[in-house]
Amino acid sequence: MIVRTLSQCEQTERRIISPDGNWESTRMQLKDDNTGFSFHITTIYQGKDFYLHYKNHFESVYCISGKGEIESLEQGDVxxxxxxxxxxxxQHDRHMLRAFEELKLACVFNPPVTGSEVHDKDGSYRLESAPLES
Structure with missing residues (x-):
C-alpha cells in the first residue's frame, strides 16, 4: 500500500511548475509506483489558455474547483x-484548454508519466522511451 498526501508531495520534486507559467502539477502517483497510470493534481492559472495534444497518452480530468472550457479542435465543440x-x-484529442478562473483538476494519465514531464512544442508529453523532437 502507498499513502501520500497532497501537501507532502507539494514539498518535493513531484511538484512541477510549467516553464511557460500556465500551470503547475503535483504528480502524486507516477510510473515508478507500478500501477499502470499516474495521478496528478493540476492547477491551471486564471486567464491562461493553451494548446494540448496528448499523442502518447490518454487522460481523464475531473474538475475540483474553478471555471473554464475545453475546445475540441477536431470537431470544434466547446x-x-x-x-x-x-x-x-x-482519442488523443487536440484541444484548447482555457481557465476563466483558476482551475484545480484531478488528472489520470495512461501510460503513466515519470514525473518531470512538461509539454513539448506540440502540446504533448513524450513517452519515456521516445526520442526528443527537434
Missing amino acids: YPIEPGTLYILD
Missing part, C-alpha cells in the same frame, strides 16, 4: 468546465 465536470481525452 464544453464548459466547472466543479463536477469530467472530460476524457480518449
